[in-house]
Amino acid sequence: MDEFEFIDAIKQNSYKQPSIIKGVGDDAAVFRQTTRDIVTAIDTFVEDVHFSRSTMHPSHIGYRALAANISDLSAMGAVPAFYLVSIVIPGSWSNEELTEVYQGMAELAADYRMDLIGGDTVSGNELTISITVVGYVNREKARYRSTAENNDIVFVTGTLGDSAAGFHILNNPGDYKDKMFYQRRHRTPDMRADFASKLERLSRVALNDISDGIASEAHEIAEASRVSLTIYEDKLPVSPNFYQFSTEQQHNWKLYGGEDFELVGTVAKNEWETLKAIAAETNTPITPIGYAKSDNDGKYRVWLRARDNRTQPLQKKGYTHRSG
Numbered sequence: 001m002d003e004f005e006f007i008d009a010i011k012q013n014s015y016k017q018p019s020i021i022k023g024v025g026d027d028a029a030v031f032r033q034t035t036r037d038i039v040t041a042i043d044t045f046v047e048d049v050h051f052s053r054s055t056m057h058p059s060h061i062g063y064r065a066l067a068a069n070i071s072d073l074s075a076m077g078a079v080p081a082f083y084l085v086s087i088v089i090p091g092s093w094s095n096e097e098l099t100e101v102y103q104g105m106a107e108l109a110a111d112y113r114m115d116l117i118g119g120d121t122v123s124g125n126e127l128t129i130s131i132t133v134v135g136y137v138n139r140e141k142a143r144y145r146s147t148a149e150n151n152d153i154v155f156v157t158g159t160l161g162d163s164a165a166g167f168h169i170l171n172n173p174g175d176y177k178d179k180m181f182y183q184r185r186h187r188t189p190d191m192r193a194d195f196a197s198k199l200e201r202l203s204r205v206a207l208n209d210i211s212d213g214i215a216s217e218a219h220e221i222a223e224a225s226r227v228s229l230t231i232y233e234d235k236l237p238v239s240p241n242f243y244q245f246s247t248e249q250q251h252n253w254k255l256y257g258g259e260d261f262e263l264v265g266t267v268a269k270n271e272w273e274t275l276k277a278i279a280a281e282t283n284t285p286i287t288p289i290g291y292a293k294s295d296n297d298g299k300y301r302v303w304l305r306a307r308d309n310r311t312q313p314l315q316k317k318g319y320t321h322r323s324g
């Protein structure tokens with residue numbers, strides 16, 4: 001299959017989004033928008049950095065690459081609409097495997113009526129997938145990291161540390177409780193897009209998605225909003241059998257593991273009940289885990305409070321690609 005046959009094989013025959021004017025097949029795609037604001041993001045996934053063939057089937061690789069991007073749209077409160085895929089393909093990947101990568105993306109895209117409207121195909125040394133996503137929000141309704149305020153409640157969706165646990169299990173085969181659950185959370189993470197877009201009913205909410213670990217993302221909210229956050233360690237939600245892992249693994253995975261693609265945010269106390277109602281409507285577990293304070297020394301810290309009330313600064317560490 002040459003480049004052109006490959007593009008032919010992966011392209012959609014019809015589009016679901018009414019705003020599309022030109023999809024795959026020209027020099028660029030065209031869509032029209034008059035009333036809503038457009039939200040766009042890109043994330044890149046590299047073999048042996050973000051995924052490996054030993055722990056992921058090709059369809060999981062596609063699924064998770066698109067999932068991570070939908071997660072960024074969700075963190076903006078946007079409804080997903082389009083995606084474009086740039087792929088670098090090494091000779092060692094077969095046509096069947098590449099088709100499965102795209103099928104993994106298409107499976108998740110179908111849940112959100114997303115259309116594949118373009119991309120780029122080149123050969124190279126490591127399988128590398130960059131996905132650009134486009135979504136919509138109603139005017140002025142994009143949700144930013146920078147809007148947390150004094151006395152807000154800090155909340156998180158779902159459970160933390162499952163993806164890192166799943167990655168550990170895939171790399172260290174053995175007997176584990178809920179093995180399939182953890183593997184699924186790593187390979188095909190749950191999306192919070194429906195919950196996130198309904199948050200437009202709130203007058204204000206700060207949002208960030210958890211790709212690097214809640215420690216890192218909580219700092220991003222604190223710094224962008226110029227507030228300090230206090231998080232209660234024993235309130236951080238974990239899955240029922242998470243206790244099977246060592247204390248150190250639990251601590252590291254839930255705070256710094258990343259790739260859970262849950263949402264962390266802050267909301268005013270008087271809108272907590274509305275937030276809970278939206279969570280119930282969309283079957284989204286949410287947990288209050290702490291609070292925001294503006295009375296600080298200009299450092300905008302994140303504090304971690306242990307069960308015995310001892311409070312320490314939470315380090316802004318997680319999975320980072322470049323240091324120094």
Ligand SMILES: Nc1ncnc2c1ncn2[C@@H]1O[C@H](COP(=O)(O)OP(=O)(O)OP(=O)(O)O)[C@@H](O)[C@H]1O
Nearest residue numbers: 040041042043044068072075208209210211212319
């Ligand atoms: N190479 C780059 N060139 C231009 N802008 C960039 C580049 N890398 C990141 N950015 C921008 O920096 C901001 C933060 O990006 P970052 O990738 O940290 O966010 P994220 O996607 O939420 O996190 P993650 O990549 O861990 O999922 C975004 O506005 C992003 O578009």
Ligand SMILES: Cc1ncc(C[n+]2csc(CCOP(=O)(O)O)c2C)c(N)n1
Nearest residue numbers: 048049050051052211212257258259319
């Ligand atoms: C083979 C393999 N090695 C390591 C990891 C773990 N990992 C990779 S990137 C990342 C953080 C998010 O990255 P980004 O900031 O690029 O979104 C994490 C936790 C993995 N999933 N697969």
Ligand SMILES: [Mg+2]
Nearest residue numbers: 042043044072
């Ligand atoms: Mg990014």
Ligand SMILES: [Mg+2]
Nearest residue numbers: 072075209211
């Ligand atoms: Mg993000």
Ligand SMILES: [Mg+2]
Nearest residue numbers: 043068072211
């Ligand atoms: Mg991201």
